[in-house]
Amino acid sequence: MFADTRNQTNESNDSDNYKEEKTFKSALSQILAISAKNVLLLTYGMTIGLPTIAIPALYSDKSLNSISGKFSDTLQLSREQISWFSSINLICVPLGCLMSGTLTQPFGRKRSMVMLNLPFIVAWLLFHNASTVLELYLAVALCGMCGGLLEAPVFTYAAEITQPHIRGVLSASSAITVIFGVMSQYTLGNFFNWRKVALLDTFIPIGALISLLFVPESPYWLISKGRITDAEKSLCWLRGWVKPDKVQFELSTIQKSVASSMQQSRMKKNKTFYSSYLKRTFLLPYFIITAAFFFGHFGGMTTLQINAVNIFESLGSPISGYASIFILGISQLIGVLLCIILIHWTGKRPLVIVSTLGTSLCFFIVSGYAYTRQYNIEATNNTTTWIPIVFLNMAVFLSYISIRSLPWLLIGEVYPPNIRGPASGTSCSSAYIFAFAANKSYFVVLDHIQLFGTFLMYAIVNIVGCLVLYKILPETEGRSLQEIQNHFADKSKTFVTKVTRNKNKEISENWAAENTAYEIDPTKSHFTFFHSCKLFT
Numbered sequence: 001m002f003a004d005t006r007n008q009t010n011e012s013n014d015s016d017n018y019k020e021e022k023t024f025k026s027a028l029s030q031i032l033a034i035s036a037k038n039v040l041l042l043t044y045g046m047t048i049g050l051p052t053i054a055i056p057a058l059y060s061d062k063s064l065n066s067i068s069g070k071f072s073d074t075l076q077l078s079r080e081q082i083s084w085f086s087s088i089n090l091i092c093v094p095l096g097c098l099m100s101g102t103l104t105q106p107f108g109r110k111r112s113m114v115m116l117n118l119p120f121i122v123a124w125l126l127f128h129n130a131s132t133v134l135e136l137y138l139a140v141a142l143c144g145m146c147g148g149l150l151e152a153p154v155f156t157y158a159a160e161i162t163q164p165h166i167r168g169v170l171s172a173s174s175a176i177t178v179i180f181g182v183m184s185q186y187t188l189g190n191f192f193n194w195r196k197v198a199l200l201d202t203f204i205p206i207g208a209l210i211s212l213l214f215v216p217e218s219p220y221w222l223i224s225k226g227r228i229t230d231a232e233k234s235l236c237w238l239r240g241w242v243k244p245d246k247v248q249f250e251l252s253t254i255q256k257s258v259a260s261s262m263q264q265s266r267m268k269k270n271k272t273f274y275s276s277y278l279k280r281t282f283l284l285p286y287f288i289i290t291a292a293f294f295f296g297h298f299g300g301m302t303t304l305q306i307n308a309v310n311i312f313e314s315l316g317s318p319i320s321g322y323a324s325i326f327i328l329g330i331s332q333l334i335g336v337l338l339c340i341i342l343i344h345w346t347g348k349r350p351l352v353i354v355s356t357l358g359t360s361l362c363f364f365i366v367s368g369y370a371y372t373r374q375y376n377i378e379a380t381n382n383t384t385t386w387i388p389i390v391f392l393n394m395a396v397f398l399s400y401i402s403i404r405s406l407p408w409l410l411i412g413e414v415y416p417p418n419i420r421g422p423a424s425g426t427s428c429s430s431a432y433i434f435a436f437a438a439n440k441s442y443f444v445v446l447d448h449i450q451l452f453g454t455f456l457m458y459a460i461v462n463i464v465g466c467l468v469l470y471k472i473l474p475e476t477e478g479r480s481l482q483e484i485q486n487h488f489a490d491k492s493k494t495f496v497t498k499v500t501r502n503k504n505k506e507i508s509e510n511w512a513a514e515n516t517a518y519e520i521d522p523t524k525s526h527f528t529f530f531h532s533c534k535l536f537t
Contacts, residue, residue, distance in 0.1 A: 025240035026163070026239050026240035027240075029237060029238050029240050029241060030161060030166060033215040033216070036208070037113060037157055038174065038177040039207055040113055040117065040205070040208045042178070042180060042184075043205045044120075045181020046181040046182070046184055046185055047140075047147065048178070048182050049182035049183070050127065050194065050198060050201070051085060051089070052185065052186065052189075052307075052309065052325060053188075053194050053309070054127075055307065056309045056310065056313075058076060059077060059082055075130065077133060081133055083442065084440075085133075086439055087436050087439045088137055089144040090144065092143075092144025093144045093145075093148040094428065094429035094432045095148060096147060096148020096151070097149075097432075098148070098429075100148060100152035101425070103149065103152075104156065105221075108225075109217065110153075110212060111217075112150075113150065113153045113157070114212045116146050116150050116153075118205075118209075119142050119145070119146050122142065123139045123142040123146070124198050124199070124205070125199075127195070128196075128199045148432075154174070156220075158174065161219070161234075172340050176336060179329070179336060183332075183333065186322070186329045188200065189322045189326075215237075216234035216237045216238060219232075219234040220254060220258065222234060223254055231251065232247060232251055235250060276419045277423075280488060280489065281415075281416050281489050282415065282419060282423055285410070288410065288469075289410050289411060289427045289430075290407075291472065292403065292407040292465075293407045293430055293431040293434050294465075295356065295461060295464070295469070296404045296406070298438050299359060299461045299465060302435050302438045303438060304392065304396070305396075306439055308328055309322065312388065312392075314451055315366070315385075315451070316385050317388060319389070328396055331393040331397040332396050335396065335397040335401045336400050347477040348410075348473065349470070351402035352402040352466070353469075354402070355399055355402035355403045356402075356463070356466035356469070357463070359459075360460075360462035360463045362391040362398065363455045363458045363459035364455075364456070367452045367456040369391075370450075374451070403462075407427070412424070413476050413484055414476065442454075445457065474487055
């Protein structure tokens with residue numbers, strides 16, 4: 001009994017010593033590591049933004065684009081080729097996701113991120129020197145594949161190296177970094193030809209490669225490979241360059257977590273691998289997330305972001321298309337930042353209702369303006385031409401407050417721990433498939449119902465999305481992962497609509513090792529591959 005008391009006292013002292021390391025120096029080391037990782041995400045954001053500024057110069061039909069002459073290109077693409085050029089990236093991302101987990105586990109998080117910079121550099125050089133359509137296709141396909149491949153190392157690295165009290169903020173920086181990458185292209189597109197922008201972009205993955213060499217590997221992965229000494233050094237670096245005795249408690253906790261996770265993986269081998277995917281604990285969350293992705297992509301934001309320059313020109317914007325998309329990028333960034341600030345206070349449900357209804361109203365107004373401009377152009381004047389700029393930017397702002405951000409926030413919360421990795425991969429794959437379908441069909445829809453009809457369709461999709469999500473989306477904000485899992489598992493559970501606050505957090509939440517969003521399972525990539533392939537059939 002005395003020994004038990006002494007052990008408890010020692011653990012308590014270790015816990016207290018650990019808490020004392022929650023200083024600025026401790027946070028700084030983690031911020032530096034996350035920042036190195038974010039430079040890679042900045043590169044990916046730039047690959048999303050580049051087609052938007054390249055399309056006006058590449059599009060062979062200049063009838064609707066009065067600014068195309070500014071940066072016109074010798075290589076010209078038809079409308080069908082443009083639709084593929086802007087869509088191939090999206091459909092290649094889930095293909096990369098399928099291989100991401102398989103490649104990350106043997107190579108490690110850091111080494112995987114370092115190696116991914118090389119194909120990004122090749123892609124930028126292909127963009128800069130492309131003389132054929134095939135080279136452009138190859139460049140965007142390479143960007144999409146790399147975007148999918150970076151998913152596992154980037155997100156698991158962020159989860160495994162950070163302490164819970166700053167994990168949320170540092171994880172949220174990933175989305176903001178991608179948006180900054182997109183905005184950088186919109187900004188540079190105002191001053192340089194898209195080929196020159198691609199050449200300038202080459203320096204970013206080079207910087208990412210260099211910066212990643214100076215940060216440590218994930219201690220979680222190192223322990224899984226039996227490299228305990230290296231894991232100890234990594235933790236010392238990540239906790240503010242402290243001495244080894246300061247990280248012993250966390251190190252032992254990670255070792256126990258890794259051992260437990262591996263034991264569970266061995267036990268799972270005797271079970272039917274698809275049984276967990278037939279339960280309501282997977283089916284209901286999956287339906288909610290895919291519904292949110294569907295309404296987010298088919299609600300107009302995907303096509304607006306990629307074809308923004310031509311859309312603004314078609315609506316008679318009083319400012320250049322490139323300036324318009326720069327403002328659009330700012331609206332997007334403000335929306336994401338406001339989502340991060342508000343969601344902990346309002347919860348997800350109120351935000352998604354405001355987001356979908358507000359976006360729908362903006363698109364209704366733009367649709368009415370487009371109809372008036374098409375059939376009564378005399379009715380539009382210098383005052384009314386500001387309508388599309390104002391309301392399209394409001395639509396972007398409102399959509400990024402929730403409906404565009406919601407499914408990505410839900411993915412890490414709603415699935416049970418035993419299938420969270422592969423289920424998340426499957427959900428992400430569906431997101432990019434929807435994005436590809438929405439963007440590839442844009443010109444077809446435009447031919448059949450004109451621009452005003454297209455925006456009217458987007459408005460209706462957002463209204464339907466509001467009604468569906470109001471009916472099926474529970475409030476997960478302020479609730480523990482276990483409470484969320486119990487909600488989906490029990491048919492008798494009351495529908496959750498309000499935010500709750502849990503002030504009594506367990507001590508175990510103080511360590512990055514207690515990260516229920518990730519478990520080491522070398523077979524998880526195979527599960528992801530199987531279920532993702534079913535989405536293509």
